Amino acid sequence: MASTSRSAATTPGEFVIAPHGDRLVLAEIVDVEPRPTFPNPEREVLTVRVDGTDTTIQVLASDAEPATDDAL
Known part of the structure; x- marks a missing residue:
């Protein structure tokens, strides 16, 4: 059964x-860091x-979506 939650995975x-x-890729989170940026200091x-x-890349948490069970 696929997950229906769309909250940020962090x-x-x-x-x-x-x-x-x-393109969009399936990726595993390896590190999370707060970055104060104007106007959203909590990004x-x-x-x-x-x-x-x-390959590791950095993305804003707001641009990533939790992977569903179907994607895994």
Whole structure:
């Protein structure tokens, strides 16, 4: 059964769907850090490892969505 929750995933080890270039990728969160930015000082930056690779990228938590069971 697929998850229906759309809350932000921000825990290391969770999988997310994240933008990478012009496509979306399945990625595992490896680190989370708050980044004060104007005008939203509470934004978080996720460091994620693209599934199946050793590539890590950084994305805003607001741009990533929790991966559903179907994506895993």
